[in-house]
Amino acid sequence: MSAPGIPALLGRYRPQTLVGKGGEASVFRATDEILDREVAIKLYRSGGEEEMAQYRTxxxxxxxxxxxGIVSLIDAGIDYSAPEDPRPFLVMELVAGTDLADTLSQRELRTDEIAEIGYDIAEALEYVHANGVIHRDIKPSxxxxVSYGTTTFRARARLTDFGIAGGVVASSHDEEEGKTTGTAAYLSPEQASRRPATAASDIYSLGLVLLECFTRTVAFPGGAVESAxxxxxxxxxxxxxxPDDWTALLRAMTDRQPEARPTAAELTPVFRDAVLASSRAVA
Known part of the structure; x- marks a missing residue:
């Protein structure tokens, strides 16, 4: 059954069921009626024409x-079915798998699994940052x-939610508006103090995520203001x-000074070595 009140977007993407809802957007499992495949649609709250222009950019x-290493954006647009209430949306690849937050709530991760996650996400961020994009909302969820149903290949970590609210093109827009984007528990110090996010902000957040993989505890719990x-x-x-050099590595990634943190390009080979070392230890 289709989600009530929402037409087929761009004449082909039919929302089916609501799978998630936040303050900025709702996520639907949907059907691409032309290619007969399932996709995910992230439908944002309405905005004015100035916001619509920013969304398009x-x-x-x-x-x-x-x-x-990232969940692909398939299509995008703005839903004008209600002209007085335009809503931007993203059509994304629907990925079958379990998010890291759910996994951590169910079991402990081995060191080799944590190294693999670090490597996959650092490699993705190296690419993303090289293309001038900052994610701004790195968190376990x-x-x-993603498992591909074979016994040959390990599960791969893929970074999702490059949506407008959580991951935008690096610019002075947020600095001018004095806005903070991201999830409080995983914000970098500069984001928490409403300074512009940079690639180093993603590294800090990734450090908190990997730390949580070891401890299964949120490093900065509490309400949004208290946590930030x-x-x-x-x-x-x-x-x-x-184990190994993880303590020093995580301390470097979560340094309060952005310029002191390693870059994604520097982390990728470090995590690759950690994967190899952990694999030998497991063997």
Whole structure:
């Protein structure tokens, strides 16, 4: 049954069931009626013409991203079926898998699994940052663990939700508007203090995600304001006894000074080595 009140977007993408809803958008499982395949649609709240122009600019940049480590954007547009209430939307690849947040709620991860996640996401961020895009909302629920149904290949971590609210083109727009985007528990210190996000902000957030993979505990819990402000005066509690060089690595990634953090390009080979070392240890 189709979602009530929502037409086929662009004449082909038919929303079916609501699978998620937040303050900025709703996500639907949908059908591409031309290619007869399932997709995901992220439908945003309405906005004025100025916001619509910003959405179009951001959609164009996001459409250029194509990498095996990110969930692909298939199409985008603005729904004008109700002219007084225009709503931008993204049509995305529907990925079968479990997000990292759900996985962490169910079981502990081995060190080799954490290394693989770090490598996959760092490699994706290296590509994304090289193309001038900042995700701004790296968190466990935005990391999908995708299994391809074979015994030969491990599950791959893929970065999702490059939506307008959570991941936009690097620009001065947020600085001018004094806005903060992202999820409070995983914000970098600069985002928490309403300074512009940079590629280093994604690295800090990834550091918190990987730390949570080890501890299964959110480093900065609490309400939005409490959580965001806590990292302005304190570093996350990183255990001293993590295996290999993980303690030093996570401390570097979560340094309060953005310029002191390693880049995604620097992290990718480090995580690749960690994957190889963990694999040998498991074997």
């Amino acid at each position: 951001e959609q164009t940049a996001l459409a250029r991203l194509s990498h095996h 935005n990391v999908m663990l 402000l806590a990292r302005l005066t304190a570093d996350p509690a990183i255990p001293d006894d993590l």
